[in-house]
Amino acid sequence: MRRRNIYTLAIGALAVACNTEKAPDAVQDPNIVIILADDLGYGDLQHYNTERGKIPTPNLDRLAAQGMSFTDAHSSSAVCSPSRYSLLTGRYHWRSRLQKGIVGLFDDPLITPDRLTVAGLVKQQGYQTACIGKWHLGWDWPIDDAMRPLWKVNKTVEGEDDESFVATDEQKEAWQSVYANSIDGGPTAVGFDHYFGTDVPNWPPYCFIEDDRTIGIPSEFLPKELLGNNMASMAGPAVSDWKLENILPELCSRAAKYITKSAQKDEPFLLYLPLTSPHTPLAVNEAWDGKSKLNRYADFVMETDAQIGRVLDAIEKSGESDNTLIIFTSDNGCAPYIGAKELEAKGHFPSGPWRGYKSDVWEGGHRVPFIVKWPGVVKAGSTSDQLVQQVDIMATLADVIGVKLPDNAGEDSFSLMSLLKGNDRPVRDNAVNSSIRGVPSVRQGEWKLILDSGSGGWTKGESDQEIQLYNLTTDPGETTNLVLEYPEKAEEMKKLLEELIVRGRSTPGEVQDNDVEVVRYL
Template identity: 30%
Template sequence: MNIRWMVLSLCIGLYGVVFSSGLPNIVIFLADDLGIGDVGCFGNTTLPTPNIDRIASEGARLTHHLTSSSVCTPSRTSLLTGRYPIRSGLVTSHLLPVILFVASAAGLPNNETTFAELAKTQGYSTAVIGKWHLGMSCSTYQDFCHHPLNHGFDYFYGLPLTNLKDFGNSGESVVVSQMPATNMTLVMSFVLGLLSSAVLHRKGFISTKFTVLFLGLSTCLPLALYTAYKNITLLNSVMLKDFNVIEQPIRLDSLTRRFTQEGLEFIERQKRNQQPFLLFLSWTHVHTYLMTGSGFSGRSQHGRYGDAVMELDWGVGQILTALDKHGFTNNTMVYFTSDNGGHIEETEEDGSRVGGYNGIYKGGKTHGAVDGGIRVPTVVRYPGRIKPGRVVDEPTSLMDFLPTVANLMKAPVPSDRVLDGKDMMPLLTGEERLSRHEFLFHYCGKTIHAIRYRPRQGSDVFKLVLWTPGYIPGQMRCEFVCFCGHATRLSTPQLYNMVSDPGELTPLNVTQHAEYQDIVRLMLKALEEHQASVTPVPDQYAIMNLMWRPWLQPCCNFPYCSCQDPKYASLEP
C-alpha cells in the first residue's frame, strides 16, 4: 500500500513538472524613481549594479522603454493593466499627482484586469512584495476593494501606500516640499474665513446661525488639513501582510532585506508546490526617505542614494541566485524596470541632491512628457527565447508587459476594453525589428503633453511636444515636483527626432520642411483618434476620493497605532 502511494505521489509530482514546464515563471522587479543613468549597463561607471547588469548580459537591454506617466501611481496602473491610466480614472486634473493617504477611497478599480488576474486563470501562484500605492479600501475599512488580494495576487507583504520623506528622522515633510507655503496658506485660509464670516454677518448677508456654521467650516477645514499633513507618518507609515497590519511605523533600514527574504521564501514554496509562479517585487528604493541596512550604509561614493541603489541591486541578485539554486532560471522570464525616471529635485536636509540621474535625457520625475521622467532602465531575461546581450532600441512601454506575459502564459487578454500595450516578445527575440507602437501618447494628468511617432520605414522616432513643464525661469527643474497644472501650452508644437537628438535639445525646423509638416499633421490626427477612444470613467482622483477618511484608517494595537513585525523583530539595522 505504501509503495502504491509512493508511486502515485511520484506520478503526480512528475505531472506537475510537465504541466508547469509549458508555462514560464514570471519575476518582475520594479524600482521606484530609479534613473536610467543610475545603472551600469546603461552607462554608469561610478555605481556598481552587477546583478541588474547580469540580467542585461544574459538577456536584452531596452534603451527606449517608456512609462505612461512620469509619476508612480498612474505608471503602476498601466504596468498592471496594459492600458493608459486615464482609462482607469487614475490621473489628476489638479495638483495632487498620486494617492497621498492609505485611508483614502482612491485606487485601482475592480473592473480592471491585471496581469496577476490573467496568471490566476492559468493556474499560477502569485505574490506582490513591496510597494503597492494603488489604494486599499473604498467605503469601509474591511472592504479592501483596491487591495492586491482583490486584484489577482495570492500573497501581499508590503506597503499599501509608499515610502515618504516624513518616515525618516530628518523632520522633513513631503507636503511642505511640494508646497512650501503650506503653513502660510492654511493660516491665511483660517484668517480669511474669520474675516469673511464677520463681514457677511455685519452686512446682514447671513444670519447668526449661518455665521456660526460658516465660521465652523472655516476653522475646521484648515485645522483638519494641518492635522493630517503634520501626522503623515502616523497615518501612512503602515505595513501589511495580506489584510493584516503588521508594522506601524515602518522600519525603513531593514525593509529591502525583508522584501528580499519574503521573495526567497515565496520561491522556496513554489519549489515544493510544483506550480508556475508570478512574483512581483516592487522595491521602495530609491524613493525617499532613503535608509539602508548597515551593510550598505556608506559604501557608495554617491551618498545615501548610491547606497540604496547598491542595496536594491543586492536584493535583485539574491532572487536571481534563488532561481539558479532551485532550477527555475531556464524557465523564468525576469523583467526589471522603474516606475518613472529619477527625481532630480530631491534633496537632503542640507540641500545636497539625493535624487536619481537620468543621463542624457531632459527632465525627470513629474516633468510630464520629457524623456528624463519617462524613459526608464529596463532589462529582460528569458533563456532560450532571448539571446544574451541583445539590445532593443525600438520604442516599447510598461503597458507592453501585460500582453507580453499574457501570450507567454497562454492567457486570453480581455476583449471588452481597449488594450494599449503590445506584445514585445517578437522584438526581444529578434523575430521583428520594428516596434508595434506606431504612436505613443504621453500624459501629464489628464492632458497629453507629447506624441511619439515611429514611422513604419527607416529608423527615425519623432516626438511632438505640445506642453512644457512649469520650470523655474532659466532652469530645467521645478521647486520639488512639476505640477501638470503649472505646465505651459506651446503656441507652436516642437518636433524632435529622438534618434539623432535624444536630449530634446534642438527642435526640427517644421516651417521650412514639407516632410516635417506632413509628420506633424499625421501625429495630430492620431492624437484626435486616440482621444476619441478614451471614454469617461469614475474619477479616482476626485478630491473627495483622495481626502483622508478616518473610518478607513488602519491602526494596529489601537489606540496607539504602534507595532512591529514579529517575524523580523530581531533583525538588526
C-alpha cells in the same frame, strides 16, 4: 519543466468563465518575476550608462548580460501610481480617473474589480500569484471624512507652529477601529493570491500589510526626526519601533522565500515585486552608508542592486532559473530632489543622455531601464532599440501563456514576443506618455510631440512655442523644437492622439469606453 496539460480540464473551464481564449499550441508555462524599481533613473544602471554612470550595479548588470536590454522603453507616466496602473492592466492610466498626479493618501482603489490585470490573467491559467512591495494604487480604507483629522498631529498650546507627536487616546481608539479590520480593494482584490508590503513607504500607516490586514496596530506617531530630509514625507500612525531601514531587506527576504516555496509546487508562479527603492525614504542600512562615495541616493541604489541580487540568487537556487521569465524595469525616472545636480557635478547622470527627471514629460521622466531574461528564448547579452511601453507586459504575458486577451483588456498593450525572439521590426508605431500634471507626449516613430511649452513637471525650461516637436533620432536631448518647421507633422500627431483617446484603445479591436472624459491638451 512544467507542462500545461497537467491542468487542461480545470484551466479550460477557467478560460471560458473569464472570457480568455487559450491557444492550442501553448505547452509550457514559465514562472514570471516582474521587478519594478521605484524612481530609478535610466542612467543609474552601469549597463545603460557606461560613460556617465558612477554607481556600481553588478547584479542588474549581470541580469542584462543574461537577457535583452531595451533602450527605448517607457513607463506610462513620469510618476508612480499611473505607471503602476498601466503596467498591471496593459491600459494607459489616463483612460481611468487618474488624469494627473498620483493616488492620494486614503484614496479609493484605482483598479476596478472588473479590470483584468496581469495577475488575474495568469491566475486564470493556474498560476500562483503574489505581490510583494509597494502598492500605491488605493484601497477601500474604512476612514470617513470626519475621522481624517485624527490621523494628523496635534497643535500644542505653546504656539501655533508647534506640533505634538504624541497620540491622544481618541486617536489611538480611531486607529484601532480601522486597522483591526480587513482593508478591501487592494492587491488580493485584483488577481493576487497573496500580498505583503507597505502601501507607500513614506506615508502612513507605517507598518507592513499582509493580504488585507496590517501587521500590528499602529499606536503612535512616526517620530518627528524621521520626517523630511528625504526620509518619510507625511506624519501619521506607526507601529511601535518602526524602522524605515528594514523595509527593503524585508521585502526582498519575503520575495526570496516566496520563490523558494513556490518553486516546490506543481503550479507555476507570478511574482510582482514593486520595490520601495531607491525612492525616499533614503533609509540606507549601515553596510551601504557612504559606499558609493557620491551621496545617499547613490548608496541606496547600490543597496537596491544588492537586494535584487538576493532575489535573483533565490531564483537560481530554486532550480527554476531555466524556466523563469524575469522582467526588470522602473516606474519612472530619477527624482531631482535626491541630489541629482550634486551627482551630475560628480560625473553621475541619473537620466543618462536624456533631458529631465521624474515628473517631466521629457525623456528623462519616463524612459526607463527595461531588461528581460528568459533562458532558451531571449538571447543573452542582446539589445533592442525598438519603442516599447510597460503596458506591453500584459499582451506579452498573454502570448507567453498562450491566451488571447478579450477586447476589454490590455487595450494599449502590444506583445513583445517577436522582439524577445530576436526580430527587429517595430511592434508599435506610437505611444503616449504623461507628466505629473497630465501633459501628454505622443511618439510616432522618431517623432515626439509635447502638448505644452515646458516639461509638464518640476524641471524648469520653456519653449518659445506653445507645443514642442522633436526628432529623437537627430536630437535625443530634445534641444531643438521643430514645430515651426514641420507644422503638418505636429497636426498629424495631434489627430493621432485624438484618435487614440476616442477609440478607447491603441490596439486593434472593438472600440472601448474610457472611464471618464479624458482631459484634452489640444
